[in-house]
Amino acid sequence: MFKKLSRSAVSAALLVAAAAAAVSPASASAASAPLSSARIAVHFDLTKGQTPENIALAPGGAAYVTFAEGRQVAEISPKGTIRILATLPKPADGGIHTPALGFPLTVGIVRAHDGTLYFLYATGTPDLTGVWRLRPGGEPQRIAALPAGGLPNGLALDPCTHTLYVTDSVLGTIWSVPTTGGTPTAWSTAPELAPAGFLGANGLKIHNGALWATNLDKGTVLRIPILRDGRAGEVQTRATGLPGIDDFAFTGHGDQLLAALNGPSEVALVQSDGSHSIVLTPADGLQNPTSIALRGDTVYVLSAAYVTTKDPNLIRAHLNH
Numbered sequence: 388m389f390k391k392l393s394r395s396a397v398s399a400a401l402l403v404a405a406a407a408a409a410v411s412p413a414s415a416s417a418a419s420a421p422l423s424s425a426r427i428a429v430h431f432d433l434t435k436g437q438t439p440e441n442i443a444l445a446p447g448g449a450a451y452v453t454f455a456e457g458r459q460v461a462e463i464s465p466k467g468t469i470r471i472l473a474t475l476p477k478p479a480d481g482g483i484h485t486p487a488l489g490f491p492l493t494v495g496i497v498r499a500h501d502g503t504l505y506f507l508y509a510t511g512t513p514d515l516t517g518v519w520r521l522r523p524g525g526e527p528q529r530i531a532a533l534p535a536g537g538l539p540n541g542l543a544l545d546p547c548t549h550t551l552y553v554t555d556s557v558l559g560t561i562w563s564v565p566t567t568g569g570t571p572t573a574w575s576t577a578p579e580l581a582p583a584g585f586l587g588a589n590g591l592k593i594h595n596g597a598l599w600a601t602n603l604d605k606g607t608v609l610r611i612p613i614l615r616d617g618r619a620g621e622v623q624t625r626a627t628g629l630p631g632i633d634d635f636a637f638t639g640h641g642d643q644l645l646a647a648l649n650g651p652s653e654v655a656l657v658q659s660d661g662s663h664s665i666v667l668t669p670a671d672g673l674q675n676p677t678s679i680a681l682r683g684d685t686v687y688v689l690s691a692a693y694v695t696t697k698d699p700n701l702i703r704a705h706l707n708h
Contacts (some may be wrong), residue, residue: 425704438691455492484511495542530568541591554588574617590634647676
């Protein structure tokens with residue numbers, strides 16, 4: 388019941404974002420420069436809760452993904468074989484109090500150099516919501532509790548300072564947590580991170596001495612400098628007009644990035660000056676894309692099909708430099 392209602396809320400919010408896309412640049416009918424050769428590499432199974440939410444790449448070609456509704460972390464081999472590494476415990480109340488959604492979900496994921504996976508779990512309960520760790524061959528364990536009234540979503544790792552950063556899409560906060568675990572610190576509560584009706588701060592990356600975050604409701608890309616003492620600097624809005632923006636990845640060309648637009652099922656190429664163009668569309672197989680990653684010239688795009696409710700998948704495309 389609650390899950391069904393939450394899906395309606397999600398659908399309504401994302402459909403609003405899709406409608407807003409009508410005022411953005413015209414969509415391409417297939418992969419547009421600098422992307423080419425887009426194809427669906429892996430199909431996931433909705434009946435098993437395989438709604439892929441976030442992705443972390445590993446040397447050797449493997450990818451690690453979180454299945455939001457399945458409460459799972461999985462490994463995807465270079466050939467597309469899916470191996471479930473962990474299934475998280477379901478909260479006693481079923482997760483009906485998970486803010487904004489009404490069902491428990493695994494979200495952001497990153498991989499450390501030693502193969503340790505860190506990921507987020509949101510349940511609306513204080514005993515499970517927070518940052519989790521999975522060491523190779525081990526069992527998942529929570530290393531930091533986050534507010535049950537929030538929705539931890541995006542995750543970034545700074546290997547130099549051994550710090551994890553977390554966006555909270557409901558509380559409009561970026562948290563910092565040591566990789567050893569412990570009590571989180573509210574690193575930034577800037578108003579630019581706050582939601583405007585549904586979900587705010589979402590995707591998160593570390594790039595050139597700053598944290599970059601998206602705001603799904605406001606369609607913005609934000610840059611927050613990391614000061615010498617580790618504190619947050621002043622927020623800079625670097626791009627606007629990106630309805631339903633979720634996760635993103637830098638292309639290696641300055642501040643140029645690729646962004647997943649969840650509602651309109653598009654991928655945007657955002658230039659350093661904030662302008663953007665649409666480079667992937669539903670014609671390429673996108674079904675509410677949630678996450679993007681790059682390995683060399685290969686672009687990986689996850690689609691969770693939250694609204695379309697068909698064919699969640701992993702698309703690979705070539706980035707032409």
